[in-house]
Amino acid sequence: MRYAMAIDTKKCVGCSDCVVACQTENNVPIGFCRDWVVESTDGSYPQLVLENRSERCNHCENSPCVRCCPTGASHYEEGGIVTVTKQDCIGCSACIQSCPYDARYTHPEGYVDKCTFCIQLVTKGQKPACVDVCPTKCMYFGDLDNPNSEVSLILARRKHKTLIPEAGTNPQVYFLI
Amino acid sequence: MKRREFIKISSIGLGGIALASSLYKWAPSDIFGQFLNDEVDEDTERIPTYCEICFWKCAGWIHKTADGRIKKITGNVDDPNCNGRLCPRGTGGVGMYYDEDRLTKPLIRTSDRGKDTFREASWDEALDYIAKRMREIADKYGPECTALFTHGSGGKYFGHLLNAFGSDNIGAPSYAQCRGPREVAFFTTFGSTIGSPEPTDIRDTKCLVLIGSHLGENMHNSQVQEMSDAIDHGASIITVDPRFSIAASKSKYWLPIKPATDIALLLSWIHVIIMEELYDKDYVAKRCHGFEELKQHVKDFTPEWAYGITTLEPQLIRDAAYEMAAAAPAVIVHPGRHVTWYGDDTQRMRAVAILNALLGSWGRRGGFFNPEIKHLPKYPAPPYPKPGKSWRDAFPGKFPLADSVLANGLCDATIPAPDRDCSFRTWIVNGTNLIETLPNRANTLKAIEELDLLVVIDTMPMEITGYADVVLPECTYIERYDEIREATQREGTLALRMPAAEPAGDSKPAYWMARELAIRLGLGDFFPHEKIEDLLDWQLNQVGSSLEEMQKIGVKKFKREYDDLYMRDSDEVTFNTNTGKIELYSTELANNGFDPMPVYTPHPEPPAGFYRLNYGRAPMHTFTRTSNNPNLTDLMDENTVWVNPKVAASWGLENDQYVKLQNQDGIISDFAVKVRVTERIRHDSVYMVHGFGHSNTRLSRAHGRGASDSQLITNVMVDPIMGGTGMRGNFVTFITNFEEA
Numbered sequence: 023m024r025y026a027m028a029i030d031t032k033k034c035v036g037c038s039d040c041v042v043a044c045q046t047e048n049n050v051p052i053g054f055c056r057d058w059v060v061e062s063t064d065g066s067y068p069q070l071v072l073e074n075r076s077e078r079c080n081h082c083e084n085s086p087c088v089r090c091c092p093t094g095a096s097h098y099e100e101g102g103i104v105t106v107t108k109q110d111c112i113g114c115s116a117c118i119q120s121c122p123y124d125a126r127y128t129h130p131e132g133y134v135d136k137c138t139f140c141i142q143l144v145t146k147g148q149k150p151a152c153v154d155v156c157p158t159k160c161m162y163f164g165d166l167d168n169p170n171s172e173v174s175l176i177l178a179r180r181k182h183k184t185l186i187p188e189a190g191t192n193p194q195v196y197f198l199i
Numbered sequence: 200m201k202r203r204e205f206i207k208i209s210s211i212g213l214g215g216i217a218l219a220s221s222l223y224k225w226a227p228s229d230i231f232g233q234f235l236n237d238e239v240d241e242d243t244e245r246i247p248t249y250c251e252i253c254f255w256k257c258a259g260w261i262h263k264t265a266d267g268r269i270k271k272i273t274g275n276v277d278d279p280n281c282n283g284r285l286c287p288r289g290t291g292g293v294g295m296y297y298d299e300d301r302l303t304k305p306l307i308r309t310s311d312r313g314k315d316t317f318r319e320a321s322w323d324e325a326l327d328y329i330a331k332r333m334r335e336i337a338d339k340y341g342p343e344c345t346a347l348f349t350h351g352s353g354g355k356y357f358g359h360l361l362n363a364f365g366s367d368n369i370g371a372p373s374y375a376q377c378r379g380p381r382e383v384a385f386f387t388t389f390g391s392t393i394g395s396p397e398p399t400d401i402r403d404t405k406c407l408v409l410i411g412s413h414l415g416e417n418m419h420n421s422q423v424q425e426m427s428d429a430i431d432h433g434a435s436i437i438t439v440d441p442r443f444s445i446a447a448s449k450s451k452y453w454l455p456i457k458p459a460t461d462i463a464l465l466l467s468w469i470h471v472i473i474m475e476e477l478y479d480k481d482y483v484a485k486r487c488h489g490f491e492e493l494k495q496h497v498k499d500f501t502p503e504w505a506y507g508i509t510t511l512e513p514q515l516i517r518d519a520a521y522e523m524a525a526a527a528p529a530v531i532v533h534p535g536r537h538v539t540w541y542g543d544d545t546q547r548m549r550a551v552a553i554l555n556a557l558l559g560s561w562g563r564r565g566g567f568f569n570p571e572i573k574h575l576p577k578y579p580a581p582p583y584p585k586p587g588k589s590w591r592d593a594f595p596g597k598f599p600l601a602d603s604v605l606a607n608g609l610c611d612a613t614i615p616a617p618d619r620d621c622s623f624r625t626w627i628v629n630g631t632n633l634i635e636t637l638p639n640r641a642n643t644l645k646a647i648e649e650l651d652l653l654v655v656i657d658t659m660p661m662e663i664t665g666y667a668d669v670v671l672p673e674c675t676y677i678e679r680y681d682e683i684r685e686a687t688q689r690e691g692t693l694a695l696r697m698p699a700a701e702p703a704g705d706s707k708p709a710y711w712m713a714r715e716l717a718i719r720l721g722l723g724d725f726f727p728h729e730k731i732e733d734l735l736d737w738q739l740n741q742v743g744s745s746l747e748e749m750q751k752i753g754v755k756k757f758k759r760e761y762d763d764l765y766m767r768d769s770d771e772v773t774f775n776t777n778t779g780k781i782e783l784y785s786t787e788l789a790n791n792g793f794d795p796m797p798v799y800t801p802h803p804e805p806p807a808g809f810y811r812l813n814y815g816r817a818p819m820h821t822f823t824r825t826s827n828n829p830n831l832t833d834l835m836d837e838n839t840v841w842v843n844p845k846v847a848a849s850w851g852l853e854n855d856q857y858v859k860l861q862n863q864d865g866i867i868s869d870f871a872v873k874v875r876v877t878e879r880i881r882h883d884s885v886y887m888v889h890g891f892g893h894s895n896t897r898l899s900r901a902h903g904r905g906a907s908d909s910q911l912i913t914n915v916m917v918d919p920i921m922g923g924t925g926m927r928g929n930f931v932t933f934i935t936n937f938e939e940a
Contacts, residue, residue, distance in 0.1 A: 038818065038834045039284075042287045042290040046270065046291075067881065067882075143236065148238065154284075155285065155290055157281075157423050157427075159428075
C-alpha cells in the first residue's frame with residue numbers, strides 16, 4: 023500500500039475550497055491551514071502562463087521531518103502517510119525547519135500539525151476532504167501499489183512533476199502538467 | 200411583447216423522439232470523480248439544506264455533532280447544481296453561522312439616519328412600529344409608495360406581503376445591476392430569457408467562448424465543474440478579457456481586448472462567420488429571421504477594421520472564429536452574468552446571441568439546452584389588490600423593454616421630482632446591501648434621506664443597516680426553513696432547507712417576520728399557515744412528495760416531462776418572438792425605435808494618468824455578503840488593486856504598497872488598498888475584487904479592509920433599452936500620499 027495524490031494543474035482554478043474543506047473536516051483553527059493554493063505566473067503581458075497548485079504535505083517516502091523528530095512523534099502510518107502523534111510532540115519545531123515544503127505549523131495548543139491525507143476518512147475507504155470537495159475534480163487519490171486506482175491510472179496517462187525533487191525526499195503528491 | 204417562455208418545440212412523432220435520444224448519449228470517457236464520500240461521521244447527524252451564500256443555491260448537508268456543533272457542510276450528490284461538491288463559500292457557510300458580529304436583536308434608531316445609533320427592541324415593539332408606520336404612510340400616499348429591495352430566499356415572503364399590501368414595486372439588483380441586458384437580448388433574439396443557472400451545455404461543448412466572464416473566479420458551481428469536464432474532454436476555451444483571468448490561463452486563445460470595444464470584436468466575428476460561409480446554413484435558413492439584413496449590416500466589419508478598435512491582431516480574431524465554427528453547433532458563446540458595463544449592453548448581448556444563432560448552438564447539444572424546472576403549486580391565497588401605479592410611472596416612455604423592476608429605478612423614483620405625484624416613502628430592504636450594490640452612492644443616500652420609513656432585514660450589520668429606522672435580525676440559512684428550491688437544470692429538482700440549529704439570539708426567519716407583519720396589517724389571510732412546515736408539506740404533497748420524505752433525502756429529482764433537452768433538426772419550432780423565428784434582425788427593438796442590429800459606438804477613454812476601473816469576483820467571496828465570514832476572510836481578507844508593472848514603474852508603485860484611489864469625479868476611496876503589481880493586466884486599466892472596503896465598524900473583520908469599487912463608480916451609463924446601469928466607464932488614479940485612517 024502506497025497512498026499518493028495527483029493534482030491536475032490544468033483544471034485547478036485556485037478557488038481554495040480544498041483549504042476550507044480541510045479546515046472544517048480536521049478542526050484546523052482559523053488562521054492556520056494544512057493545505058494552501060499557489061498561483062504562479064510567468065511571462066509578460068500578453069505572453070503569459072499561469073499555474074495553480076493546491077499544495078500540502080508531500081508525504082515523502084524519505085521524510086526529513088520523520089528522521090529529525092527527537093521523540094518519534096512524527097512517523098509513518100500504513101500506506102506511507104506521515105502523521106504526528108500530538109501527545110508525543112514537544113513542539114520543538116525541528117520538523118518545521120527540516121521540511122522543504124513548509125507544510126507544517128505549530129497548533130495553538132503547542133504541538134505540530136499537518137496534512138494527514140484525512141487518515142480518519144481514508145482508513146474507512148473514503149477520500150480526503152480536499153479531494154472530495156474540489157469543484158473542478160482536479161485531485162486524485164489512492165494506492166499507487168494498485169495499478170487500477172484512480173491515482174495510478176491518471177499518473178500513467180498524464181505528464182507530471184513533483185515539487186523540489188532535488189531535495190531527495192521522494193514526494194508522493196504529484197502535479198499533472 | 201409576449202410573456203416569456205422557454206423554447207416551444209412541437210415534435211413530429213413520438214418514435215422519432217425515442218430513437219433520437221439514444222444518439223445523443225455521450226460515451227463516459229473516464230472513471231474519475233464518480234464516487235464521493237456520502238457518509239456521516241460517528242456521533243454526527245446530517246440535516247438537509249441549500250446554500251444561501253450565493254444565487255446558485257447548491258443543496259447540501261449540514262453535519263452536526265452530538266454536542267450540537269455545526270461541524271461542516273457538504274454537497275448533496277443528487278443535486279445537479281453541485282453534484283455533491285460545494286464551492287469554498289458553501290463549504291465556508293459554517294462561518295456565516297458562527298460569525299460573532301451577527302445581528303441578533305431587533306433595533307430601533309435613536310438619532311439621525313446613517314449615524315448607526317440604535318437601541319434594542321422586542322419583536323412586538325419593532326413589528327408594531329413598522330406596521331403602524333407602513334399603514335400611516337400608505338393611507339397618506341397609497342400602498343404603491345412602498346418598495347421592496349431583495350436578494351435571497353426571504354424575498355419570496357416579503358414580496359408576497361408587499362403584493363398583498365398593494366404594491367408590486369419589488370426590485371432585485373440582480374436585474375438592472377447585473378443580468379438584465381442579457382435576458383432582454385436573448386428574449387428579443389430567441390424569444391426566451393437565459394435565467395439561472397444558465398442552460399449552457401458546457402459539459403458537452405467543444406468550444407467555450409467567454410467574453411469578460413471569469414468562470415472559475417466566479418464560482419458558479421456546476422458551470423465550473425462542467426468547464427473542468429470540458430477541459431478533460433479536450434474542448435477549447437476562448438477568453439476575451441483585458442485581464443489574464445484564470446479562464447484565460449486555460450484558454451487556447453486569449454484575446455486581450457482593449458476595454459469597451461467588445462461590440463467591434465463581436466461584429467467582426469459575425470462578419471467572418473457570414474462572409475466565409477461558416478454559419479449553420481440549414482439552421483439559419485430554417486429558423487432565423489433577417490439574415491440578409493445582417494449580412495448587409497456587417498459587410499464592412501472586417502477583422503482589420505476591428506483591429507484598429509480592439510487592438511487584437513486580425514489573424515487572432517479569425518483563428519478564434521474558425522475555432523468556434525469548427526466546433527459548431529457544440530459551441531457556447533457564453534452570455535456571462537454581470538453584463539451591465541457600458542450602457543449599450545443589451546446590444547452587446549444581442550451580438551452574442553446572434554453569434555450563437557449563426558453557429559446554430561441554441562437548443563443544440565454542447566450549446567444551449569432547453570432547461571427543465573419542477574414547479575410547486577402555490578397555496579391558494581386571496582387575490583392581490585391591483586396597484587394603482589408603479590415605478591414605471593416615474594419614467595414615462597423610458598426603458599420599454601425592461602421586463603423586471605429596476606432597483607436603481609426604485610431608488611431614483613424615491614427622490615422627489617416636480618412632475619411626479621408620488622415618490623417612494625417606504626423601503627423594505629431584505630438581504631441586499633444597497634450602499635455597495637447600487638452605483639452612485641451619493642444618489643442612494645439622497646434617496647434614503649427622503650424616506651419616511653426604512654426597514655432593513657439582514658443577518659449582518661451591513662452598511663445599509665446603519666441608515667435604517669428599524670433593523671430586523673434574520674437568522675442564517677442554517678437556522679431556518681425556506682421555500683423549496685426549484686432549479687432550472689437538465690432535469691427538474693426540488694431541494695429542502697431546514698434548520699440545523701436554533702436561531703441565534705433573537706434572530707428570526709423571514710417567513711415568520713413577513714407573517715407577523717401581515718397579521719398586524721390585517722393581511723393574515725395571505726399567510727394562513729402559522730408554521731412554514733405545514734405550507735411546505737402541502738406544496739410537496741401536490742407533487743407526490745412530503746416534508747418527511749424531503750427531510751430524509753434533501754433533494755428529489757423529477758424526470759423530464761418531454762424528451763426535448765435539445766432541438767432536433769426535424770423539429771418545427773415556433774420561437775416566442777414577433778416573427779416566430781430567431782430574430783437576427785430584431786423587430787421588437789426596431790418597433791421601439793432602437794437599432795435592430797448591434798452597432799459599435801466608441802466609449803470615452805481614461806484621461807492621462809487615469810486607468811479604467813474594472814472589477815470582478817474572487818472564488819471565496821460573494822460580493823459584500825461574505826466579507827466578514829471568519830472562514831472566508833481567512834482565505835482573503837482584503838482586495839488588492841491590480842496594476843501593470845509598466846504603470847507601477849511610472850508611478851513608483853511597489854507590490855503591497857497601500858494607495859488610495861481617486862476617480863474622475865474626484866471621489867477618493869474611504870480606505871487604502873494594497874497594490875498588486877502583475878503582468879496579468881493591461882496598461883490602460885486596473886482591477887479590483889468587488890465587495891471590500893466596508894465602512895461599518897460593526898463588521899470587525901471587514902471594516903476598513905481594502906477599497907470599495909462601488910464607491911468609485913459614480914459615472915453610470917444607463918441602457919436606454921432596459922435601464923441597466925453600465926458601471927465600467929469609471930477611471931481612477933493613485934494617491935500615494937494620504938493620512939492613515
